[in-house]
Amino acid sequence: MRRLLTPALLVALALSAPPAARAGQDNPADRLLDQPMDAHRADRATGCANKEQPGALALDGWLAARMPVGEQWGIEKCRRVRGGQSWSLHAEGRAIDWKLDVDVPSERLAGDRLVSLLLRRDRRGRPNALARRMGLQEVIWNCRIWTPLSTLQRPYGPCAKRKVDRTMAHRDHVHIGLNWRGALMKTTFWRSYLPEPPPPDPSSPSPPPGQLDSLARSSIR
Numbered sequence: 001m002r003r004l005l006t007p008a009l010l011v012a013l014a015l016s017a018p019p020a021a022r023a024g025q026d027n028p029a030d031r032l033l034d035q036p037m038d039a040h041r042a043d044r045a046t047g048c049a050n051k052e053q054p055g056a057l058a059l060d061g062w063l064a065a066r067m068p069v070g071e072q073w074g075i076e077k078c079r080r081v082r083g084g085q086s087w088s089l090h091a092e093g094r095a096i097d098w099k100l101d102v103d104v105p106s107e108r109l110a111g112d113r114l115v116s117l118l119l120r121r122d123r124r125g126r127p128n129a130l131a132r133r134m135g136l137q138e139v140i141w142n143c144r145i146w147t148p149l150s151t152l153q154r155p156y157g158p159c160a161k162r163k164v165d166r167t168m169a170h171r172d173h174v175h176i177g178l179n180w181r182g183a184l185m186k187t188t189f190w191r192s193y194l195p196e197p198p199p200p201d202p203s204s205p206s207p208p209p210g211q212l213d214s215l216a217r218s219s220i221r
């Protein structure tokens with residue numbers, strides 16, 4: 001006999017699920033159905049910007065609030081793509097690496113769920129909905145890459161070589177790159193984005209009350 005879940009139990013289960021599990025149910029792209037879908041778009045990097053673009057910083061905040069594990073592993077760095085001559089999106093400050101290890105089951109699951117969320121269809125059946133809303137042009141994780149050339153992931157080229165290190169293979173981080181519209185927060189997701197508060201950091205004590213005024217003043221400069 002099948003067990004029936006009462007509505008109250010379903011609510012309790014949903015509330016007790018970790019953020020990534022809830023993310024499996026909730027596609028932020030579905031909140032934007034009344035706005036025209038952003039086009040698939042990729043912009044080649046041409047040099048070093050020496051700054052982190054606002055969309056990359058916002059994506060960092062979104063990941064920090066949403067991901068149950070991992071941490072930011074770098075945004076801006078003036079360099080070419082690993083093993084190649086073309087400029088990395090990191091050189092223009094419009095890519096972010098999120099540290100996750102495929103050999104740690106909870107981290108692998110979190111990475112798989114993140115990529116799935118970014119690339120899945122919205123309620124109207126449009127593929128890569130959240131990636132397009134955010135203005136993404138690269139998602140690389142565990143020897144698979146997605147770019148707007150296809151709606152699906154494909155094998156990541158460097159992994160075909162016999163000797164490929166874990167970082168090159170993106171087995172120790174997820175790489176997410178933004179096109180210029182995403183990097184400048186001009187796509188539909190970022191235009192309506194309200195930053196999620198960062199998770200509380202238990203290691204940083206709150207300042208004593210007397211310091212709050214001076215902290216507030218110093219942050220205005």
Ligand SMILES: [Zn+2]
Nearest residue numbers: 095096097175
């Ligand atoms: Zn990267």
